[in-house]
Amino acid sequence: MADWIDNALYHPTYGYFSRNVVIFQAKRPIPFNDLLDNTAVLNHVEVLYEEHDAAMDAAGRDQQTWHTPVEMFHPYYGQALARYFLERHAAAATAPGAGHGPLVVYEAGAGNGTLMADVLDYVAATAPAVYATMEYHVIEISGQLRDKQRARAAAKGHTARVAIHASSVLDMHGPPEHRPCFVVGCEIIDNLAHDLVVYDAQTLEPYQGVVLVDEDNNFEEAYEPLASPDLVELLEQRAALGFPNGAQRRSWWDRVRAKLPLAPNVVGREYLPTRLWQLLKVLHRQFPQHRIVLTDFDQLPGAVPGHLGPVVQTRHNGEMVPCQTPLVLPGWFDIFFPTDFTLMQALYHAARPSHMQEVARDAPPTRIVTQTDFLRKYGDLKATQTSSGENPLTAFYQNVRLLLS
Numbered sequence: 001m002a003d004w005i006d007n008a009l010y011h012p013t014y015g016y017f018s019r020n021v022v023i024f025q026a027k028r029p030i031p032f033n034d035l036l037d038n039t040a041v042l043n044h045v046e047v048l049y050e051e052h053d054a055a056m057d058a059a060g061r062d063q064q065t066w067h068t069p070v071e072m073f074h075p076y077y078g079q080a081l082a083r084y085f086l087e088r089h090a091a092a093a094t095a096p097g098a099g100h101g102p103l104v105v106y107e108a109g110a111g112n113g114t115l116m117a118d119v120l121d122y123v124a125a126t127a128p129a130v131y132a133t134m135e136y137h138v139i140e141i142s143g144q145l146r147d148k149q150r151a152r153a154a155a156k157g158h159t160a161r162v163a164i165h166a167s168s169v170l171d172m173h174g175p176p177e178h179r180p181c182f183v184v185g186c187e188i189i190d191n192l193a194h195d196l197v198v199y200d201a202q203t204l205e206p207y208q209g210v211v212l213v214d215e216d217n218n219f220e221e222a223y224e225p226l227a228s229p230d231l232v233e234l235l236e237q238r239a240a241l242g243f244p245n246g247a248q249r250r251s252w253w254d255r256v257r258a259k260l261p262l263a264p265n266v267v268g269r270e271y272l273p274t275r276l277w278q279l280l281k282v283l284h285r286q287f288p289q290h291r292i293v294l295t296d297f298d299q300l301p302g303a304v305p306g307h308l309g310p311v312v313q314t315r316h317n318g319e320m321v322p323c324q325t326p327l328v329l330p331g332w333f334d335i336f337f338p339t340d341f342t343l344m345q346a347l348y349h350a351a352r353p354s355h356m357q358e359v360a361r362d363a364p365p366t367r368i369v370t371q372t373d374f375l376r377k378y379g380d381l382k383a384t385q386t387s388s389g390e391n392p393l394t395a396f397y398q399n400v401r402l403l404l405s
């Protein structure tokens with residue numbers, strides 16, 4: 001299933017990401033101080049979205065647009081992260097035996113380059129000495145977005161500070177980055193493909209879901225014994241970390257029903273983050289001294305059935321069309337998953353190679369925070385407050401979390 005989803009999203013010719021990805025970008029920051037309350041902000045954003053959609057329709061581009069906190073709260077989201085980087089960077093410099101290395105950031109999946117520009121603007125304005133040696137690396141899979149990011153860096157005068165790497169973050173190889181650095185991913189892990197696993201209702205043996213395509217191009221779900229090495233490794237890791245599997249999570253009704261005639265022969269349907277597991281291993285290998293900032297949704301409304309099931313949707317004739325299965329025409333649909341942050345945190349530590357477990361004693365501990373709490377601490381709450389006192393920076397996106405180290 002993970003291969004099927006990878007193909008649907010990332011195929012270089014017809015994959016969803018190759019088909020002119022669009023991420024909403026407001027022409028000007030939202031004037032939070034001038035708006036009455038959070039409802040007024042939502043109305044303002046609604047008008048911006050409608051204008052954006054109308055422009056897309058006029059250009060004959062029937063595409064879904066991503067709306068991300070980075071764009072919605074531009075430039076305040078990037079400023080908040082920049083404050084966090086500067087705080088951690090300064091703390092690291094005062095640690096016993098620490099040197100004064102540059103502030104190095106790697107952003108995976110930088111979209112329109114908005115976070116990059118906002119972080120660099122903030123560091124340039126508030127910490128020019130740090131900015132003078134700072135490096136901001138982008139790892140971006142989309143050629144069209146890489147062009148946009150380059151243009152953005154140039155327009156803001158940051159070209160000398162920016163390096164853009166044409167790669168999937170999963171395919172990073174070559175000499176590792178041995179310097180201390182931050183690795184940031186905002187709304188990138190939700191698109192990382194998952195595998196489908198079900199359990200035999202009688203024996204509770206796990207099976208992996210596969211997609212069969214017949215000669216008329218109809219898609220059908222089928223199950224076969226576990227074959228993917230990454231999936232097997234992930235299932236073993238999850239069990240070793242004490243997380244329940246789909247069979248253990250199955251409902252009381254599933255347990256009773258298995259004893260009745262005509263009961264379904266599989267139970268415990270669940271999606272496993274196979275590519276996220278790969279990513280965590282890549283991060284430890286390529287960036288052995290990194291600090292992580294991974295942010296995404298921990299819950300999504302309208303997901304397909306099954307534990308950690310994805311949202312599958314597309315835009316057609318100006319309307320959002322949700323689907324109840326990932327077995328859809330490859331390339332036409334966005335497929336994105338909620339993240340179980342507690343599981344990701346445990347896997348993050350487990351993904352560190354055994355020869356690095358020694359070093360792990362000195363590695364910064366990880367924590368999961370809500371976006372609300374993060375922005376309450378690092379965000380500019382004055383600049384984002386509405387005239388009634390409500391603040392969308394801390395009120396919106398309640399289902400977004402960050403994994404930090």
Ligand SMILES: C[S@@+](CC[C@H](N)C(=O)[O-])C[C@H]1O[C@@H](n2cnc3c(N)ncnc32)[C@H](O)[C@@H]1O
Pocket residue numbers: 017021023066068069070071108109110111112114139140141142145167168169170185186187188191
């Ligand atoms: C939803 S957008 C988010 C963009 C930006 N981080 C933001 O929050 O506005 C996802 C971004 O990740 C990129 N991307 C997706 N999968 C990737 C991968 N495997 N490696 C590198 N970039 C990837 C996309 O091209 C896009 O730039």
